[in-house]
Amino acid sequence: QQQVKQSPQSLIVQKGGISIINCAYENTAFDYFPWYQQFPGKGPALLIAIRPDVSEKKEGRFTISFNKSAKQFSLHIMDSQPGDSATYFCAAIQGGKLIFGQGTELSVKP
Amino acid sequence: GAVVSQHPSWVICKSGTSVKIECRSLDFQATTMFWYRQFPKQSLMLMATSNEGSKATYEQGVEKDKFLINHASLTLSTLTVTSAHPEDSSFYICSATTTQGGGTYNEQFFGPGTRLTVL
Numbered sequence: 546q547q548q549v550k551q552s553p554q555s556l557i558v559q560k561g562g563i564s565i566i567n568c569a570y571e572n573t574a575f576d577y578f579p580w581y582q583q584f585p586g587k588g589p590a591l592l593i594a595i596r597p598d599v600s601e602k603k604e605g606r607f608t609i610s611f612n613k614s615a616k617q618f619s620l621h622i623m624d625s626q627p628g629d630s631a632t633y634f635c636a637a638i639q640g641g642k643l644i645f646g647q648g649t650e651l652s653v654k655p
Numbered sequence: 656g657a658v659v660s661q662h663p664s665w666v667i668c669k670s671g672t673s674v675k676i677e678c679r680s681l682d683f684q685a686t687t688m689f690w691y692r693q694f695p696k697q698s699l700m701l702m703a704t705s706n707e708g709s710k711a712t713y714e715q716g717v718e719k720d721k722f723l724i725n726h727a728s729l730t731l732s733t734l735t736v737t738s739a740h741p742e743d744s745s746f747y748i749c750s751a752t753t754t755q756g757g758g759t760y761n762e763q764f765f766g767p768g769t770r771l772t773v774l
Contacts, residue, residue: 579762588659588748588765589699634698641687641752643763645698 548572549637551646558653564622566649568635571616575637575644580609580620583632583648592633593620625653658682659751661766668739669774676734676769678749684729685751689763690722693746705732739773746770 551568558564568578579594595602595609595618602609606625611618622629630653635646658681668674678688687706691699703719705711705726713719721743723735732751736743750763 581765586768586770588661588750588768590765591762641761642701642704643689643699643750645700647698648696650696 548644549635549646551635551649553649554647555650556652558625558651560625560627560653560655562625562653564620564625564629564651564653566620566633566635566651567617568619568646569615569617570637572637572639573616574639577638578609578611578618579636579638579643580607581634581636581645583634585632589634622651625651627653627655629653657762657764659685659749659764659766661747661749661769663769664767665770665772667772667774670740671738673735673737674739674771676736676747676749676771678732678734678751678766680730680751680753680764683751683753685732685753686729687752687761688726688732689750689752690724690732690734691748691750693748693768695746699748702734736771739771741773744771744773 549570580592581589582592583589593604593607606623608621633649636643660679662677690702693699702717703711703713705724707726707729711724726732748768750765752761752763
């Protein structure tokens, strides 16, 4: 059973556009929600993270929106650039363990 | 800071042999290290959690006798794939965390991964 569901599986965005990736979860025991960026052949790197008592967090071009009642959260990448092309994973944490979503392969076209 | 390295970055071995992968925290002491495997175009799946000086805790479905984990020091954990078979071919990634930062969440810092191909 997939505890964190992520969509879409792949996303193509024009340079300068907004990339939106969505995630949903069921387990209310999750207490932290990070997003990771992974380039081919590399390990994932933390991009931005949010606690469940916060509805939005922004860092530069990256924003997390969090809806606790709906058990959903999303990543918005503003002014998307070709260098943002990578696979993005949402995740949830329980007891120190990371549970990853399925991943979204983002391609930003110049 | 917070750099995690893995060695080797890629390895090719024959079926039936054993392969050891090292994970090192270079500039911090890792109280806990995690091992993940990732198949192409798929997500990371946690294999096991190891704390320095104690036995690793394996996730359900992961064979502990096949994937031997040793966390001998606060900066080194090793994963040994014993009697490797082609289905063990995957991308193995470690992460390390420390309690030194405080707070409610101890960030996991990921290594660059090791590509294992079993012929």
